[in-house]
Amino acid sequence: MDKSIVIDETNSKSSKINYSTIISKLSPYAGLVLSIVVFQILTGGKLLTISNLQSLTNQVIITALVAIGAVYVFGIGCFDMSLGSLVCLGSVVGGMVAIATGNIFFAFLVCMIIPIAAGIIKGIFASYVEVPFFIFTIVLGMVINAFVLVILGKETTLYLENAVTPIKTFNFTEMTVINVLVLGGFYLLCLFLFNYTGLGIRVKMLGGNYDAAKQTGMNITKIKITAFLVSALGVGLAAFLILIRVRTVGYSTAVSTGNDVMVALVLGGMPISGGPRTKISAGIIGAATITVLNSGLAIMGLSTGTIQICRGIVFLAVVLVASFSYRTKMLPR
């Protein structure tokens, strides 16, 4: 055919820019900037003080690690509610190993192995069992929480100080270097896997239309398990970083992480149901926004309950707006 060039390059690059796509791409960033500005004002400048910035960074790192990995899992349409509990389990068992052996490397291994094992189980479950996946993860989360209580026994908190041989304490600078390296490395890894291997497209397709993905001959079990493994890496790294930074872990470690991650993904601009609009940046941008939100509300002196309510409202608002703008575009033709 001689009329072969049909991609209208001139059109897409012309002055008639497609505003709606640009707006939807930029809105997560705008949301982050907006929440920083708003809370900086509301807290009378207390949000961005040196000391609060330090604690903000520490929190962002944890939420972001879990959220970036979770992008894969939520991307394939698996609603995972067990992430927070797994961070807790990882750091508690890791802490126990650290105390018993005095070896930080063993602790690291344990922090990683636990979520990885759980990830494989989740992947198999998601592939073969016909129970809605989120129910499974709710139950899994509850079982893990109970398990943590059981293994902790009478002591509710573990202190790394009690280790058989002393475990190195990292000062602020060292901790910052570790944080940046771990988060940066993990982010790049996830970005690479998503955009420069077949995994990203497969995740998007699987989340977007299961039947079509299956008919494209994808190895669905493999994709699911891979997604859970990537997510497990994030969980494991988060568990380990909490352990070496806070040095005290217990039942309530990372209690709000699971919820924060879900809100983060939505605030980061990806649909909570996954599919083609899945993107890695949602994990990191969303984690920053939710952390600012949490911190700002806390500085303003709101109670934990009130903070929860506020977060719930933000979450619902974002989901509503997203699904609304999505629906109007879906015209039957």
Add this chain to the structure above:
Amino acid sequence: MSKELIFEARQLTKHFGPTVALNKVDFKVYKGQITGLIGENGSGKSTITSIAAGMQPATEGEMFFQGQSHKPSSMIEGAKTGIGMIVQEQGTVSGLTVAQNIFLGEENKFRTMGIIHASKMNKAAKEALDAIGFTGVDPSRSIDSLNMQDRKLVEIAKVIYNKPDMLVVDETTTALSQQGRTIIYDIMKRMREENKAVVFISHDLQELMDTCDTLTVLRDGNLITTLEKDQMKEETIKKHMVGREMKGDYYRSDYDGTIDPQVVLDIDNITTGTGLLKNFSLKVHKGEILGIGGLSDCGMHELGKAIFGEEKILRGKVTHITSGDQITTAREALDHSMGYVSKNRDKEALVLTASIQDNILSAGIDKIANKLGVIIPKNRKAYVNKQVQELSIKCASVEQNVQYLSGGNKQKVVFGKWIGRDCDILILDCPTRGVDIGVKAAMYQLIYRMKQQGKTIIMISEELPELIGMSDRLIIIKNGQLSGEFARSEVLNENMIIDVMI
């Protein structure tokens, strides 16, 4: 006889972002006439009719219906003023019964004291189905248990039940077999006799010339001309459609039907889960274009799926001869270099909310990744652009979601997705559905080229001319059994085939 205007669009314009789907179109529809609408994929046919039916608003311009200014805000409002539309894509809702689909949004008719009377609704649904001559389906059945053709017929019954004064039939016939088409033709003729109006969109020139009183041609959002019955000639229409003379072969021009003795696929005595195929056997040879035809529920679509491992096989097996392996899942089929273009485009072949690029890539990512599994953006882009250009996919950019493409362009994406993979055995179920003649010709040439490269093509189709025009060997299935086999020949014609089909 003076013609009485029923619908008029004046300077109708529609923009989608940078895309101009309609450009100041003046379109008239008269009572007692079947007005044909033709144009290349993406020329604006669905857009103009869906604006008339109230599915979406125009950017600019006015419409008049029955002499009144017409500005419907929804399809329901459009239906109330008297415009009914049978849409191009699937218009039924999953998870409901046939009757619930027919009376979707009108349940109140059957409500007494808050309770919906299912039996009353089913009875009314039965009447609606009978009215279009579609008997033999129980209205209380789930819509999901129906095949595509029957779902379409349910949709037609729903539209006709509201007694529209103007009926739009958007590219419906390509999804239907002869029986379904006859139903639609009868409805259109009846409407004409009742002095009502029909707008009929199709890519089948013959069908349009046979049924339409006038034929309006759109090209790139512009109304090019309206032809009267005596002006309708194939050459003229084509010229107006594409804006130049069309040259070259349409189907393949040779009649060499020699078949390589080497068998690549052995379908051995299979019975499928839906029971549509019974003890069916077939050997597929290397490098042949094997055409498969029959009525829509004869089992041919299930056969395609079964070969690709996507249909439950109760007894028997499908064997890939070269490797000796049995094919039971789509995964295995893919590993044996097989590909499958599903007839059910929106549900099984595309991820509508994903971009053109991702959809095309989804079947071929392993092909463009290097040994370490890494995909270089340049290769990815080249792979996608090749398909887009080869098939003239009309889009604003490859990052556009496929859901915003015109029907024919969506089909091209599906085709490109599998062609790009370079499969050895390609199963095509209605591959040219809704595709305009220009691109159809390109697809046929592609298929022929693949054959010449030694690839095997299994082409399942509702269109007999296409089967006759392309196949080396044509088999006809009836009630799940082989009922006829034809070798490629110049004398083969539709009547010979229909004889063994029905």
